[in-house]
Every structure is written in C-alpha cells, then in structure tokens.
Amino acid sequence: MFKKNVSAEPQKPVAPQKAADVAKPVETKKEVKPVADKITVGYTHLSGCTGCTVALADNYAGLLTLLDRYVDLKYMPTLADARHIQKVDVSFVEGSVCINDKLAVEEIKETREKSAVVVALGGCACYGNITRFSRGGQQNQPAQEAYLPIGDLIKVDVYIPGCAPSPQLIRNVAVAAYLLLKGSPEQKALATAYLKPLMMAADKGTSACFCDLMTNVINQGLCMGCGSCASACPVRAITHEYGKPQGERDLCIKCGACYNQCPRSWFSFDVVENYEAINETIMAALQ
Ligand code: SF4
Ligand code: SF4
Secondary structure (H helix, E strand, C coil): CCCCCCCCCCCCCCCCCHHHHCCCCCCCCCCCCCHHCCEEEEEECCCCCHHHHHHHHCCHHHHHHHHHHHEEECCCCCCCCCCCCCCCEEEEEEEEEEEHHHHHHHHHHHHHEEEEEEEEEEEHHCCCHHHCCCCCCCCCCCCCCCCCCHCCCCCCCCCEEECCCCCHHHHHHHHHHHHHCCCCCCHHHHHHHHHHHHHHHHHHHHCHHHHHHHHHHHHHCCCCCCCHHHHCCCCCCCCECCCEEEEEEEEEEEEEEHEEEECCCCHHHHHHHHHHHHHHHHHHHHC
C-alpha cells in the first residue's frame, strides 16, 4: 500500500471573494456612556460680571470631560442651545437677583422649583458681592438699582464662594455632585465629605455675621489676615489692626458677606483627613 498522493488530485476552483468581504474594515467600537448615566444640570445666569462662566470655561479639557462623561447640560445661556429652565438634578446659579426685574425674580423661583439641588456659584449669588453696592444709573440698565443674593429668595443647598471661584473648585463640585448621585457607596461618602462644608456655608447663608467670623475663624486660630472680610463688608464695619480683623458690631447689618468671602470659613477637618482619597477619586474620574 502506498499513500495516495493527495496533492495530485485536481483542485476545486475557489469562488472569488466578494468585494465587500475583502475590503471590510475592522470596526473599533468606542464605548459611549449612555446619557442616562449622567446627571442633568442647568445653569441660570442672573446679575453679575460673567466671571464665573469664564472660570468654568477655564477648566479647558476638564470641562469637555465633564460634558462628555458626567453632565448632561440641559440649559445655559452661553454653552447650551436650550435657555428655558428645565427639570434637572443640579442647577448652578451665577449672579444675584435684581429685585426691580420681575423676570429675574420669577427665574430664580422657577430654578428652585425645578432643581433637586441648587448651587450658588460665586460671590454675587452667595452674598451679593459687588452688586450690593449698586445704586442704579448703570449705563445699560439705569432702572435696576437693588440686588439680593439668591439665598434671600430661595433655599440654597451648596455655596461655591469666591469672586470668581477657582476653576478647579467648580469642576470638583460638579464631579462630587455626580459621585454623590451616581457613585459607589465609597465614592458617595467621599463626595459627601467634600461637599459638606459647602453645604454648611449655604445653610448659614446670608444670615452669618461678624460674630460667626469671630467664633468660627478668628478665635479658632484659622485667620491668616488676608483682608477679604474687610473688603467684602458693604458698610465698612471691619477694620484691620495688627493684621487681624476687628469688627464694629453696631454697624454690622448681618449680611453674611464677610463670612462667605473668608477662605477659612468653610475649612473642614473632614476634608483634611480624607484629602488624599478625595483628590485621588476626583482625579481618577477626570482621567
Ligand atoms: S455687615 Fe460687614 S461685618 Fe456685618 S456680616 Fe456683613 S460683611 Fe460682615
Ligand atoms: S477673610 Fe478670614 S482669613 Fe481673611 S482676614 Fe478675614 S477672617 Fe481672616
């Protein structure tokens, strides 16, 4: 017996491949996060200088990451087409409310009604800031002469103080809000630790006075003599002596400006103790 020479058998003709089979490119599927995984966010823009919007935009690629992965921006005068207020998880509010402007008063009330969480973004929304000094007669809107921080009209859940707040602080609050609503139990705990002092600042709101500054900052040895409190006081009730603020309590109108503007008023040991873990969690989210 000898082996049959297989190669000697006539070969069957091979059917030509269809062009579609040959040229088919390898498909690489990009993982797209469903919009349902994002939190819905709105941005109400009232009376201010637009510096907070600029600070938000100063996150550059970080802002794109936020919009791509975590935030479904439902309305915003500058960045989104839709401008009417919609039902959202979180609303950021920039600017104070001009009480001569009926539409602005309605706008802030509607924002509260349609938002699970309201964040006062920046000094004007938190405590009035420069708009408190307005006495009317501005070139483009001369009839508008009285402004109130949003906390005087609605309940506010989170304060982001500063004029303007740092881009990183705005970004971190947005990521923390996402982790709080959509994260794992551990992420929720870290986000809560991070947001708690900003929630407490909102809770004190515009009812804080120089006594709060004295009790919670100066007497705790936290004051660094920066002078922000004195600069923010609309009635000049604070002076600086020997590098420390001194309050004239008879002049104080309890507006909360000094307390909100003080960078140490929302100092928190919870944040300090968990700083590394909070920072790593936020940074990992932005990678
Ligand atoms: S009036 Fe001046 S001292 Fe009194 S709460 Fe306002 S900013 Fe502070
Ligand atoms: S703003 Fe706060 S840290 Fe700065 S001087 Fe006033 S109390 Fe001190």
